[in-house]
Amino acid sequence: MTRVALDVLQESAPPLSDGLNVALVGNPNCGKTTLFNRLTGTRAHTANIAGTTIEQRVGRATLTGGAVDLVDLPGMYSLLNTSPDQRIARQTLLGETPGQRKPNAVVLVLDATNIQRNLLLASQVIELGRPTVVALNMCDLAQRSGIEIDTEALSAELGCPVVATSARTGEGVGELCEALTRRLTTDETPETPQALSECARCGGCPIRARFDWAERVDARCCINEPVGDHDRLTAAADRVMTHPLLGVVTFIGIMFLLFASIFWVADYPSRAIEWAFALAGGWVWEILPPGDMRALLVDGVIRGVGGVMVFLPQICLLFFFLSLLEDTGYLARASVVTDRLMRRVGLPGASFVPLLSAHACAIPAIMASRVIANRRDRLVTILVAPLLTCSARLPVYTMLTALLVPSQPFKAAMIFVGAYTLGIAAALLVALVLNRSVLRGSPKPLVIELPCYKPPNLRNAVLTMIDRGRLFLTKAGTVILLVSIGLWVTATYPKSAPPPQAVTMQQQAARLQASGQPKQADLLREQAQALTAANSLSNSIAGRLGHAIEPAIEPLGYDWRIGVGIVSSFAAREVIISTLAIFHGVGTDNSNDARLLESMRTATDENGNLIYSPATSLSLLVFFVLAMQCLPTSVVARRETGSWKWPALQFVYMSALAYSAAWATFQLASYVLASGAGV
Amino acid sequence: MFWPNFLISSPHPVADQSAEFSADSGKLSCVRMDQMQPGQCGVIRELDLRQDDADQLKAMGICPGRRVWLVRSGDPMIVKVMRSRVGLAAVLAKQVTVEMCSPHRQPPLNKQDAAPQGEPQP
Numbered sequence: 036m037t038r039v040a041l042d043v044l045q046e047s048a049p050p051l052s053d054g055l056n057v058a059l060v061g062n063p064n065c066g067k068t069t070l071f072n073r074l075t076g077t078r079a080h081t082a083n084i085a086g087t088t089i090e091q092r093v094g095r096a097t098l099t100g101g102a103v104d105l106v107d108l109p110g111m112y113s114l115l116n117t118s119p120d121q122r123i124a125r126q127t128l129l130g131e132t133p134g135q136r137k138p139n140a141v142v143l144v145l146d147a148t149n150i151q152r153n154l155l156l157a158s159q160v161i162e163l164g165r166p167t168v169v170a171l172n173m174c175d176l177a178q179r180s181g182i183e184i185d186t187e188a189l190s191a192e193l194g195c196p197v198v199a200t201s202a203r204t205g206e207g208v209g210e211l212c213e214a215l216t217r218r219l220t221t222d223e224t225p226e227t228p229q230a231l232s233e234c235a236r237c238g239g240c241p242i243r244a245r246f247d248w249a250e251r252v253d254a255r256c257c258i259n260e261p262v263g264d265h266d267r268l269t270a271a272a273d274r275v276m277t278h279p280l281l282g283v284v285t286f287i288g289i290m291f292l293l294f295a296s297i298f299w300v301a302d303y304p305s306r307a308i309e310w311a312f313a314l315a316g317g318w319v320w321e322i323l324p325p326g327d328m329r330a331l332l333v334d335g336v337i338r339g340v341g342g343v344m345v346f347l348p349q350i351c352l353l354f355f356f357l358s359l360l361e362d363t364g365y366l367a368r369a370s371v372v373t374d375r376l377m378r379r380v381g382l383p384g385a386s387f388v389p390l391l392s393a394h395a396c397a398i399p400a401i402m403a404s405r406v407i408a409n410r411r412d413r414l415v416t417i418l419v420a421p422l423l424t425c426s427a428r429l430p431v432y433t434m435l436t437a438l439l440v441p442s443q444p445f446k447a448a449m450i451f452v453g454a455y456t457l458g459i460a461a462a463l464l465v466a467l468v469l470n471r472s473v474l475r476g477s478p479k480p481l482v483i484e485l486p487c488y489k490p491p492n493l494r495n496a497v498l499t500m501i502d503r504g505r506l507f508l509t510k511a512g513t514v515i516l517l518v519s520i521g522l523w524v525t526a527t528y529p530k531s532a533p534p535p536q537a538v539t540m541q542q543q544a545a546r547l548q549a550s551g552q553p554k555q556a557d558l559l560r561e562q563a564q565a566l567t568a569a570n571s572l573s574n575s576i577a578g579r580l581g582h583a584i585e586p587a588i589e590p591l592g593y594d595w596r597i598g599v600g601i602v603s604s605f606a607a608r609e610v611i612i613s614t615l616a617i618f619h620g621v622g623t624d625n626s627n628d629a630r631l632l633e634s635m636r637t638a639t640d641e642n643g644n645l646i647y648s649p650a651t652s653l654s655l656l657v658f659f660v661l662a663m664q665c666l667p668t669s670v671v672a673r674r675e676t677g678s679w680k681w682p683a684l685q686f687v688y689m690s691a692l693a694y695s696a697a698w699a700t701f702q703l704a705s706y707v708l709a710s711g712a713g714v
Numbered sequence: 715m716f717w718p719n720f721l722i723s724s725p726h727p728v729a730d731q732s733a734e735f736s737a738d739s740g741k742l743s744c745v746r747m748d749q750m751q752p753g754q755c756g757v758i759r760e761l762d763l764r765q766d767d768a769d770q771l772k773a774m775g776i777c778p779g780r781r782v783w784l785v786r787s788g789d790p791m792i793v794k795v796m797r798s799r800v801g802l803a804a805v806l807a808k809q810v811t812v813e814m815c816s817p818h819r820q821p822p823l824n825k826q827d828a829a830p831q832g833e834p835q836p
Contacts, residue, residue, distance in 0.1 A: 113773035117766045149797040152775045242772040243779050266797075270785070273799070277786055371790050371801040378803075384790075480803030481790045482770055 051101035055219055056136045058128055060160055061144030062153050063110030064364075064486040066172040068092070070144060070202035071107040072498050074212075079105075081502050084127065085134030089120055090405065092502075098212045100220065106138065112152075113242070114159040120408065128163055140166040140218050142211070147177035147184055147199070148487070150257070154249035155242065157193060158231055166225055167195045168214050175201040176489065180266065183259035192252045194228040203492060269487045273368065277485075282372040289365065294394065297352045304348040312341030330527065331520070339519030342607050343512045346396050349426050351504045353395040357388065358499040362491035367483050374481045380463045381470025383407060383478035386416035390462070393423040397668045398511040399503065401675050409479040415469050417676060418685050419462040421668050424455050428659055430609040435656045437632050438647050450656070457660045461692065473684070515667045519606040522577070526603055526614075531574035537563040568617050577602050591658065591694070592651035592701040594640050604664045650708055654701035662693035747802075747810040748791065750784040756812030757781050763809045774800055776810065 061067040071079070071092060079094025092107035106127075111118075114125045123132060130137020143160050145153040150171075161167055171186060190197040196214045200207035230251075234244040275281050316337045323329040360366045366388065374384030382390075385407045393400035400420045407413040424432075432454055440446040470476075533541075540563035547556040572578050581599030588598050596618045600611035612631075619634040638646045645651075663669070669682040676682070750756060758778050761768045775795035776782065785792040789804035 111773075113769070115769050115773065117769045152796040152798055155773060155775075240772075240778060242769070242777050246775070246777055246780060269799070273785070273792070277792060277801075279788060367801065371792070374790055374801075374803070375788075480767070480805045481801060482774065482803065482806065483790075483801045484774060485792065485799040485801055 051098060051103065051216060051219055053101070055101075055103040055139045057096070057103050057105050057140050057142060057215065057219075058138035059105060059107045059142045059144060060124065060128065060156070061110060061172075062112055062146060062156055064484060065110070065144050065146035065153060066202045067110060067144040068107060069492055069495055070142075070170060070172060070200065070208070071105060072495055073202050073205060073208055075105055077498065077501065079107075079498070079502070081506060084123055084132060086132075087123055089123055096212075098216045098219075100216045103139075103215075103219070104136075111156065113156055114163075118408075125159075125163070128160065128165055138165065140168065140215060142168050142170055142215060143195075144170045144172050147171045147173050148180060148182060150184060150189075151246075151249045151253040154252055155245050158234065158245045158248060161193055161195065161225075161231060162227055164225060164227065166218050168211065168218050169193060169195055169197040170200045170202075170207075170211050171197055172200050172202055174199045175204055175206065176487070181259060182257065185256050185258050189252070189256040192228060192230070192256060194226055194231070266487045269364075269485075272488050273485065276365065276368040277371050279375070282368070283376075286369055286372045289360075289369075290391070293356050293360070297349055297356065297395070301348040301352050305345050308344045308348070309341065312337055312344065316341075327527075331523065334527075335520040335523035336516070339516045339523075339606070340512075342519055342610075343508070343515045346426060347504055347507065349395045350399055350507050351500045353392060354399075354503040355496045355500040357391070358496040359491040359493075362489070362495055364486045364488045367485045370481065370483055371485070377463075377466075378478060378481075380467040381474075381478055382415060382419075382463075382466045383409065383412040384481040384483065385479070386412060389416050390420060390423060393420040393425060396425050396427070396507075397421040397423070397665065398671050399507055401668065401671050402506065402510065404675070411474050411476050412478050414676065414681060415466050415474055415478075417672055418469060418474075418681065418688075419465050421663055421665065421685065421689065422458050422462040422465065422661065424458045424660065425608075427608040427665070428454075430612055431604075431659050432656065434612055434632070435652050435659075438635060438652045439649055439656075441632075441636075454656060454660050457657070461661055465688065465692070511667055511671060514670045515607065518666045518670075519610075522603055522606040522610070525576040525580075526572055526578075527575055529575065531571050533563075533567040534570045537566040537570070540566070565617075572599065572614070572617050590701070591697045592648065592654045592705070594646055596646065597651075597655065601658075601662075601664065605666050607667075608659060608664050650701050650704035653704045654697045657700045658693045658697035660693075661689060661696055663689035744811050744813050747782070747784075747793070747807040747812050748787075748804050750782075750787070750812060750814075752784050752787055755781060755783045755815040757815065758810060759813050760811040761809060762811070763806065767806060771802075771806065771810070774798075776800065776802070781815065782812065 059067055059071055071094065074096035075094030079092050081090050082093050083089065084091055089109060091109060094105050094107075095102050096105040108124050108127060109120060111121050111124060114121050114128075116122050116125075126132045127135050128138060128141060141160060141163075143157055145157060157169070169189070171184060171189070177184070184199075186197045186199050196218065198207055198211045198214050200211050202208065230248060234241075234248045276285055316333045319337060320329060320333050323332065357366070360369075370384040370387050373387045377384060377387065386404065388406070389400045389404040391400075392403050397420045400423075401417050404413050404416045404420070407416060432451060436447045436450045439450065540559050544556040544559040544563065547553075547559065573582075578599050580602045581595045581597075584598045584602070585593075585595040588601070593601075596615065599618070600614045603614040604611040615635065616631050619631060619638055635647050640646050663686050669686060672682040672685060673679055744759060745756070747756070747758075758776060758780050760778060761771060761776070763771070771777070775798065776793070780795055783794040785794050785799060790801045791804060791807055793800050793802055793807075
């Protein structure tokens with residue numbers, strides 16, 4: 036239906052001039068983003084309002100007479116000067132924000148199911164005197180609950196055109212485009228209706244006067260109001276979802292489902308990406324002549340890019356599911372449920388979504404903490420986020436669990452649950468300590484709207500996913516790549532000559548080859564290469580660092596090889612696996628997990644003791660749960676906090692925490708295991 | 715305990731108003747918002763909060779002159795104002811003074827019922 040209307044209009048609508056700019060403004064939860072997505076599709080991206088951390092979506096929308104630039108301002112309830120976000124939104128609408136174009140027209144999105152509350156923002160926007168078109172959105176939901184609004188009467192009250200739309204179904208969007216085109220092609224300055232300008236002038240409480248006006252407008256324009264509670268379903272669902280006990284149970288259940296599906300689905304694309312990068316690396320290795328350039332390309336660049344890309348599926352899926360949950364209205368309830376618990380340790384309810392994201396990766400979590408307006412609350416969230424188990428730790432947990440309890444799936448699962456719980460407990464504890472020390476004060480009290488439950492919008496979720504994925508790649512990807520190239524350099528230089536043993540083996544291999552035993556020759560050559568690789572890593576900057584820190588990590592039960600692994604894992608935690616693989620003669624071939632585990636299980640140090648004793652493995656697990664081994668996270672934290680002070684504090688406290696906890700674990704485990712063996 | 719309450723609670727149970735409503739004088743009394751009972755209705759009179767907190771609440775409808783219903787007590791509590799539900803921390807609700815509606819009033823069922831004649835005037 037809409038399409039037909041659009042085609043007819045295309046002939047009559049006057050052409051639009053180039054470079055027109057339209058701003059979209061409305062309450063949170065009024066379907067503004069859905070409308071934006073419907074108008075712009077994939078031609079949109081997230082950008083900061085110049086000079087601020089306030090995010091807005093920018094895209095190009097095709098109207099009947101041509102294309103315009105559409106800006107989706109953050110959702111807000113009013114345009115007051117007391118809030119910095121709202122002040123900037125007001126300035127943007129008036130064209131007073133430096134670096135931001137003045138909008139030629141404003142689309143004001145109102146929620147038809149809650150017109151009275153929405154009219155507060157409407158009154159303030161219309162007063163600005165910008166050419167405005169009102170989209171009376173969520174008409175389908177309003178109709179279903181029995182609300183009927185006279186758009187013509189509303190148009191007269193507001194002094195601007197009103198179009199009934201449903202961004203979800205697409206109903207009325209064509210008409211909105213046409214109304215917007217007409218507004219953009221006429222020059223007349225809009226007049227603020229008298230009743231409205233009176234309420235701006237009156238003294239006393241200005242918001243109260245506006246709501247009184249809104250109530251009168253609502254009474255005049257609402258033809259029919261719902262009989263009974265219009266949101267009975269929401270009321271019934273909320274009795275469970277926000278219940279002090281059942282609410283927590285539902286929350287845990289939903290979070291479990293969320294993460295189970297993320298890890299389950301993301302596994303396939305992650306493996307495909309790993310496979311593709313291994314293939315690409317092998318291919319480049321084949322075609323390039325041996326030398327530093329080839330090693331840099333394969334081990335530094337390709338592996339670095341691959342290391343970034345592997346996390347992409349999980350991050351995309353996380354934001355996909357979070358967007359679905361937000362659309363249904365559940366996320367707001369989850370904030371209410373978690374606020375009860377988190378406030379006790381000094382975390383605000385608003386930090387719940389960032390901390391949830393941290394279970395995929397700390398970097399998008401730190402970027403997502405921008406939504407927390409209060410600086411203290413934002414800093415606490417950023418400081419504790421890396422303690423939560425991110426996906427880069429999972430390969431390490433898998434390796435250590437396999438060392439600790441080989442082929443015992445139940446015990447392995449318990450160790451995983453334990454590691455996650457340790458991360459969460461540490462984050463809450465640290466938040467509590469920060470609350471009593473560096474970042475005193477209480478978190479900003481919760482005020483959150485609980486929108487009606489509704490079916491989620493797949494289109495919104497897909498677009499959010501693409502947007503967040505792109506943001507991760509551009510903002511974090513480059514940092515991760517640079518860090519991994521840097522660490523490749525430290526693990527490669529200075530170069531050292533192959534050890535005499537390897538030289539002898541190579542000579543022997545040549546002799547075997549000559550005497551017609553190519554299989555044995557290959558085996559020997561492989562061993563010689565492994566020996567050479569282990570030797571050159573041991574003599575590199577990273578290797579020397581590993582040796583240097585050995586006295587410090589000895590009380591934790593680690594030898595220098597693990598030390599080199601820890602140093603190398605600063606690019607990304609899972610790099611420790613490939614580093615240890617080099618020391619245990621398996622080479623950099625990641626597909627050889629079973630061989631690596633076998634060789635690690637029997638590996639002994641110079642004194643003949645097991646390197647990976649159960650106590651050491653347990654201690655290493657605790658260390659990896661708590662340690663801040665991720666330079667890219669520090670760089671992103673620096674960018675978001677505006678100083679190196681906070682990432683430095685983060686690094687110091689997490690290292691200290693990890694060190695002491697790993698030490699305690701090693702001592703305790705050694706004692707328990709020794710006494711257990713004695714009995 | 716939780717269970718019986720949860721199972722029997724209706725969206726707007728008629729709660730005991732004796733503390734808030736002095737029946738003999740017919741005059742309506744004021745309480746703090748966190749003292750309201752689930753299902754009770756009140757008209758907001760005053761917000762004793764810092765400017766930014768007060769403005770945030772007012773913009774969401776918790777503004778003098780508006781009518782609120784308590785949906786769920788606790789911290790955070792859930793109130794209904796106009797047609798939206800708002801989760802609200804008790805520290806904020808403590809600073810909001812509410813004038814109780816008539817104890818027998820239920821939320822407006824239709825337009826006629828919603829007309830302001832039953833509303834206490836300032």
